[in-house]
Amino acid sequence: MRTDDESAWGQGVFEAPCAHPENSGAVELLYAVRHGQSTANAAYAANTFIEADDSTIGLTDLGERQAAATGRWFxxxxxxxxxxxxxxxxYLRAVQTSQxxxxxxxxxxxxxxxxxxDQRLYDRHRGRLSTLSPIVVRERYPEESAKEARDPLGYRPPDGExxxxxxxxxxxxxxxxxxDQxxxxxxxxxxxxxxxxxxxxLENLTEAEISAISEDGLAGNASITSWERHAGGYRLLAYDQRTHLSQI
Known part of the structure; x- marks a missing residue:
């Protein structure tokens, strides 16, 4: 059990050194949680946008409640x-969710x-189109919207990925x-x-399969996706699970 105090928290970035011994076994169960609703998510839903560095966007009150509900599920x-x-x-919204x-x-x-x-886990960087909803992008940058429509997985926004x-x-x-051992x-x-x-x-999916999943809907705020290890890699247990959010 971790024994450090809460002073390691609250500043947006945190680390808790690992005391687990080597050779304790392979990763058998893997969870992925999307952060709770952010202020940018709320603006996006209203087809507006906020002027902010994407990495500093925090949670809304609803996002905080979603994150707490996810914690109670665990x-x-x-x-x-x-x-x-x-x-x-x-990114701050993910760190706050973890807190x-x-x-x-x-x-x-x-x-x-x-x-x-882990610095590799940041959100897709959309460059100059960051925090803009698709409607706003179509209105302001129709040529970029057309490029993305032609190649959704390969399209790079200006200065983005x-x-x-x-x-x-x-x-x-x-x-x-x-x-990891x-x-x-x-x-x-x-x-x-x-x-x-x-x-x-993890599941060795093709780009066509990934595109189909994306068209059906991406993981929602504070949703839980989980996998378990099996002989060929990892097997999906649940995707975009949100039942724990039903009563917040």
């Missing part, structure tokens, strides 16, 4: 299902995981998970694009 798990490591995006999740674990008297900010770029940086994360259950707290392309890499 706090209710059996010990052999609790994460012993959290890998978190460096609130851990508060619920602490309140329930559960063992706390070690934590690591494509979805294929996201998948490329996540390959290192997946390789590190495969080599300290942790059995890992929780990743990040973004919808990260969850989607973790699915591609």
């Amino acid at each position: 706090a209710a798990r059996d010990s052999d299902q609790l994460p012993d490591l959290v890998l978190c995006s460096p 609130l999740l851990e508060q619920e674990l602490r309140a329930a008297g559960r063992d706390l995981p070690c934590h690591h900010i 494509s979805f294929r770029d996201v998948a490329d940086r996540l390959r290192g994360v997946v390789a590190d998970l495969a080599a 300290r942790h059995r259950r890992v929780l990743i707290v990040a973004h919808d694009a990260v969850v989607l392309f973790l699915r591609q890499l």
Whole structure:
């Protein structure tokens, strides 16, 4: 159980050194949680936008409640299902989600995981189109909207990155998970694009399969996606699970 005090929290970036021994086994259970609703998500839903550095966008009141509800879901798990490591995006909304999740674990008297900010888990960088909704992009930058429609996975916004770029940086994360001999259950707290392309890499999905999943809907705020290890890699247990959010 982690014994550091709360002074490591609250500044947007946190680390909890790992005390788990080597050779404790491979990662058997993997969770991915999308951050709770952010101020940009709320603006996006209203077809407006906010002027802000994407990395500094925080949670709304609803997002905080969503993150707490996710923490209570984990706090209710059996010990052999609790994460012993959290890998978190460096973006503020993901860090805040992790903070609130851990508060619920602490309140329930559960063992706390070690934590690591992984710089590879940031949201897809949309460059000059960051925080703009599709409607706003179509109105202001119709040529960029047309380029994206022609190649959704390969399109790079001005000064931004494509979805294929996201998948490329996540390959290192997946390789590190495969080599991890300290942790059995890992929780990743990040973004919808990260969850989607973790699915591609962990489940060996084609781009056509990933596109179909995306068209059906990306992982919602504070949703839980989970996989378990099996002989061929990882098997999906649940995607975009939101039942824990029904009563907030």
